[in-house]
Amino acid sequence: MDLQELDNLLSETRENAEKAIAEADTVDALRSAEGRITKGPLADALKNIKSFDAKERGAAGQAINKAKNEVKQLFAKAQETLKQADLEGERRKSANFDPTLPPPLTRRGSLHPVTIVQREIERLFRGLGFAVVGGPEMETEFYNFEALNIPAMHPARDSQDTFWLTNGWLLRTHTSPCQIRAMQRFGPPIRVIAPGRCFRYEALDASHENTFFQLEGLLIDKDISIAHLIAYMKLLLRQVFRRDVKVRLRPGFFPFVEPGFELDMSCAICDGAGCATCKRSGWVEILPCGMVHPNVLRYGGIDPHEYTGFAFGLGLTRLAMMKFGVADIRILNSGDLRGIVHADRLRGERIA
Ligand code: PHE
Numbered sequence: 560m561d562l563q564e565l566d567n568l569l570s571e572t573r574e575n576a577e578k579a580i581a582e583a584d585t586v587d588a589l590r591s592a593e594g595r596i597t598k599g600p601l602a603d604a605l606k607n608i609k610s611f612d613a614k615e616r617g618a619a620g621q622a623i624n625k626a627k628n629e630v631k632q633l634f635a636k637a638q639e640t641l642k643q644a645d646l647e648g649e650r651r652k653s654a655n656f657d658p659t660l661p662p663p664l665t666r667r668g669s670l671h672p673v674t675i676v677q678r679e680i681e682r683l684f685r686g687l688g689f690a691v692v693g694g695p696e697m698e699t700e701f702y703n704f705e706a707l708n709i710p711a712m713h714p715a716r717d718s719q720d721t722f723w724l725t726n727g728w729l730l731r732t733h734t735s736p737c738q739i740r741a742m743q744r745f746g747p748p749i750r751v752i753a754p755g756r757c758f759r760y761e762a763l764d765a766s767h768e769n770t771f772f773q774l775e776g777l778l779i780d781k782d783i784s785i786a787h788l789i790a791y792m793k794l795l796l797r798q799v800f801r802r803d804v805k806v807r808l809r810p811g812f813f814p815f816v817e818p819g820f821e822l823d824m825s826c827a828i829c830d831g832a833g834c835a836t837c838k839r840s841g842w843v844e845i846l847p848c849g850m851v852h853p854n855v856l857r858y859g860g861i862d863p864h865e866y867t868g869f870a871f872g873l874g875l876t877r878l879a880m881m882k883f884g885v886a887d888i889r890i891l892n893s894g895d896l897r898g899i900v901h902a903d904r905l906r907g908e909r910i911a
Pocket residue numbers: 732733734735813816819847848849870871872873
């Protein structure tokens with residue numbers, strides 16, 4: 560190669576660089592074009608410097624290096640210009656920001672309807688001097704049945720279909736075992752409530768689940784009568800529904816209370832007209848209750864001649880259904896939020 564040829568090559572390279580710069584619209588594209596040009600023909604020319612006459616080699620080397628620097632500067636300038644343009648674009652974009660536009664909608668989570676009702680009742684009873692206690696979901700036959708005056712072979716055991724575990728353990732069928740545990744733990748006088756999950760081996764339908772929540776209440780003191788029981792139950796329902804709720808009291812049999820009652824409320828889903836939730840009767844059993852049976856007091860280590868008390872087993876899940884107008888109990892154990900619509904909206908839309 561002679562100097563003339565080199566000169567041609569270098570100006571061609573410069574032109575290529577300018578063309579590449581004009582075409583590149585991102586910093587990355589610029590970088591790769593720069594690499595292609597400086598590493599290609601310019602590097603080759605330097606490598607072949609020996610092909611020049613010895614006396615021309617110095618001039619050739621200088622020309623190549625000069626061209627290389629020029630190309631580098633061209634690219635550096637182009638990169639700077641592109642960066643500026645990007646910044647300008649950003650600035651223009653943020654100039655379009657409108658602080659008066661409403662923010663994008665985000666759906667916030669909320670507490671489960673059962674939790675809401677549970678907390679409300681806990682607050683009420685705490686204010687009345689009750690302690691909130693828990694109990695194991697896996698229970699022994701003793702606490703779930705025997706100490707509640709339901710001996711083995713007693714037909715009452717059949718009214719609560721039980722999930723039996725191995726070794727005589729079971730999944731508690733109600734929160735009533737908490738009564739015995741509270742008696743043993745605290746001794747009289749006692750004021751406790753015990754909310755919790757219960758299990759029954761049931762066929763599922765709109766008003767039966769194999770997993771549901773109850774809230775047990777127990778008050779034991781001297782001279783406690785049915786009048787106390789009824790007063791507390793009325794207070795409880797008024798607090799939850801914030802209005803007077805139509806109720807009826809029927810005799811109810813539970814081996815651990817005597818006398819025992821079923822407190823029903825007018826179905827809030829259909830307003831007493833009859834629907835799937837209340838099995839077309841217009842009433843829902845919501846608050847079984849009664850005076851603690853002397854045998855149960857004895858099992859709990861309390862002298863029934865000295866103390867009396869009342870107990871109730873509020874159907875927490877059912878109460879949440881009534882309060883929030885959930886027509887099918889199965890919805891409460893599923894992740895489907897569409898069924899959680901307030902009763903007012905449900906009426907007429909879904910209830911025949
Ligand atoms: N444990 C009973 C049930 O689940 C309800 C109940 C509790 C009844 C307390 C009376 C007193 O059916």
